[in-house]
Amino acid sequence: MKPIANSAADLIGDEIELIAACLALGAADAAGPLAKAEIELVKKAMSVSLPTSTGSALRELIATGEDPLGAAFSVLRSAEERRAQGATYTPAPIVRNMIEWAANKRTPRRVIDPGVGSARFLKSAGTVFPKAQLVGIDVDPLATLMARANLAVAGFGSRSRVILGDFRQFEDQVDGSTLYIGNPPYVRHHQIEPIWKEWLGVEATKMNLTASKLAGLHVYFFLAAARAAKPKDMGAFITASEWLDVNYGALVRSLMLGPLGGKSITVIDPTAQPFPDAATTAAIATFEIGAQPKSVYFKRVDKLSALGDLGKGRRVHRDRLAAEGRWSHLTRTAEKPPEGYVELGELCRVHRGTVTGANGVWIAGEHSVGLPASVLFPTITKAREVFEAHRGLLSASTKLRSVIDIPPDLDQLDTVERKAVEKFLKVARAMGASSGYVARHRKAWWSVGLRSAAPIVSTYMARRPPGFAINKADARHINIAHGLYPREPLSEKAKRALVNFLQTNISQKSGRTYAGGLTKFEPREMERVIVPSPELLIGGAAL
Template identity: 45%
Template sequence: MPAVRDTTVGRTRGLTAGPTQRTSGSTPADPLNAPNALDLEPSATAQTLLALAKALIGDAVVTEAEQQLLQTVPACEDAAQLQALTKAIRRGDDPLGALFCRLFHATTRRPEGQTFTPAPVVQGMVNWALRQGRKVTRLVDPGAGSGRYTLAGLRAFPEAEAVAVEKDPLVALLLRANLAAADLSHRAAVLVGDYRELSLAPVDGPTLFIGNPPYVRHHDISPGWKTWYAYCLTHAGLKGSQLAGLHLHFFLKTRQLAVPGDFGVFVTAAEWMDVNYGQALRDMLANGLGGTEIHVVAPELQVFEDAMVSAAITCFSPEATQADAPLRFQSIQAPAELLTLPPGREIPRETARQERKWSVLLRGGRPARQPGQMELGELFQVSRGQVTGLNRVWVHGPGAPALPEAYLVPSITDASDISAAPGQEIGPLQTLRRVVCLPRDLAPLPAAHRRAIDTFLAWAQSQGAHEGYIARHRKPWWHVHLRDPAPIVMTYMGRRPPAFAFNAAGARLINVAHGLYPRQPMSEAQLRRLVQWLNANVSIEGGRVYAGGLTKFEPSEAMRILLPRDLLA
């Protein structure tokens, strides 16, 4: 496992926080945030940010990685600016975090999970913790960022100390600067490293885990940490997928650290409530981690400005695992509700354990199947189209080198191919774009074909087509294998219910759509009748709603669509 270099003691070790260690963390601005009161120069740079942090931190002890950064700049000597900065931080603003987000674009921060939380969400989560009526001895802020949760928590719980874990040395310096300006450094320990390596000494009283675990997709998680995740789940008697994002790793680590009497509240993307890899977290919340409340923010309230995802605020307490202790689910529809997190609808814990799609519980549970109804999955296996790894290369376009027609397969490459299909029917093939499908073994091909393919592959490599996650896990990297045509195809992402079409032309699919494969032979008339009924009757309610109003139907959700049993009679 990766280790953390602690230069204060000059040795490599895991993160350890005892009751007397101190530090803190926070998180920058979002669309729900009020504007920062302090305006920093538009020409400010990363050096400006470091100079301000260096001046605020003073001669405090920092890690070697942080010290290397501080040595690149002199401390800011503008007394007026430092005074205004300190005043803003003490007022609860986060101008340093806001400047960091301005200097480093979301596309740069996203692979590290650096999506900062807006102030109303932070305050609402702290308010929830206060309402629990517990005397907090210690705060733990994983992925602490610039320290927003840590500072808010220390202000709310004046007798608590904080452990803030932040992996990025630059952001850790902002965290230290915020603590110093707020005169809270003596109550906080900033640990520069990976939260998954943290160990906590016992304390006399509850620990509050609070924060925004970083959202990093599994593609950017090392194999070693994926192995750690799988091993720890197995050791806990849980099953899980290595496709889980980093936020699930943080929940699992919290389950390991928390003891009865502790409690916590995290904000994450809400997709774990429904997707397959989220089953491990659902099992944790229904069992050992002790889920108590889940507040799902309406898609219209986009919490994270640089991530098009709906947010879920998850509350937990390890002792809340009794079979008779219900879980509460609440939909947050207005910004004011973020500050109060009102109690939601009670759902029996056993119901939560049995339900694989928790967004259904948000609506009070799954509607009972009525007599005479059946699920679409009884008739069809629904499968997503093929992932190419880089559509701009593998969907043959005008800028790509020419290839023989034998390797260009007419396919559905855009949702509009289905939603705009005349008469709800795919055809003819000539109207569709082509996907490049090359054989695994190129050696037996005719020389002319091989020359054209070699030219194309050289161009594809220049576009990076061999370097992506999919290509690296495909043998060989150029072999895009398309499934047999599905007789019915459907869109799965949009601001409207999914569209269905009869695939009369026999087009193949890439991952812009799902294919419906019959479990038993069906006539063309039956397939067309089913397409008409689905387009007329499937509502947006059955999907998963993302920030911005996009609704997604995973294959499992599509297979739960209810339809009349006699529809195909």
């Protein structure tokens, strides 16, 4: 049999044909009445007549467990178009594992997929739970037609309900338990309307929790599930894993420790392609409403075949979770270094660069002409300046921009310097530099507070492993780079050997990969990288 995408591409040529295929498979007669927007799509496809053989081929593919409609949708709409609505479809092995986890808990009366797509989760749930009502919700009328068609072909149309709408507005209740399961849409906060950001804050406050307006849409779905669910309900959501660590993910972490009753978190490395068209670290979170487990299970896998039981892994006590600001490192088991190797953190402290709060002001330019050299510091302000360092050596500062770092006490400046600085501060204030969040929380709003120059610098976020360079230029660094500060003096030979080793032996797998393929290394993650001891570095045995 051909791969799904190729089969779908052969059978369905455009979106009108995809709609027609949904109709041919019974979408209009399954899973409840059509919404107005769905009817409009149906009208567009009324004149399209698909060959009988196409309908038969599609039914055969669906019967064997494939999803030709969802595959065709993924071919006809680019990843960029689908990403705007958070439409990333989940591979079958992950769907099966999540349904199996639920089946091992209890038999739900109702199964809800809050971002139903082509109904991959509901179709699987319909087989495992033969008496459960199946409810799918989606904002895309084409997706809901695909869901209706797949459920109709599977024979679940009469006990299904597909809703064209927003899960955040869903409040229907039933007697008996509900299973919330699926892949909530991943949409960044920039694309979320202010009215919904207000909703997030209000609903979080009702649970005595706080929410960030920087949260992505998947965070809203965790909150909506906690809001709609009742004791004995359960759920399993797969999302990008960033909520485990980022500040806006604190709401999900609080929900897992509170109203949702978190049971387990399974992290899937991007090498396993948990989302085929997005190089992203994924996390499967399972929960049971009303549960207050003493511990939550954490596990990390690098291939889908290793998923196993989602309820197994490393047990982490909830008290520790409540005290931890980041959770992803809890999925990693400590790696025992080979003989003669140590963690990088034993050799160097890793510190992120300074946050200026307003690069447009504090990176010197035409607006700062006339400032004295005493407040201008050559600084790494772009990651490529590290990546492009010749053979891992940043030898000169001539091509670097300068960051303005004025001492908190202006009395430290001589008369001429102070006059120039005060003139600049008027410009900086007019540019809004004094009113930003970072500036308002500094000892003096005009003092950026650059760290001392780090002997070794590194990038920490890119679509590739980090770059490293010996900082012979004595350059400072802002928060596009990390600084490595040796705990004990390292010889030039040892520093060169360490940089050479890191350039060729550190992989993206050691960091965290976000939607879009960006891999990020927090300072503590970089400190856990295994490197040769100074003795091996100097002896050359590690090179």
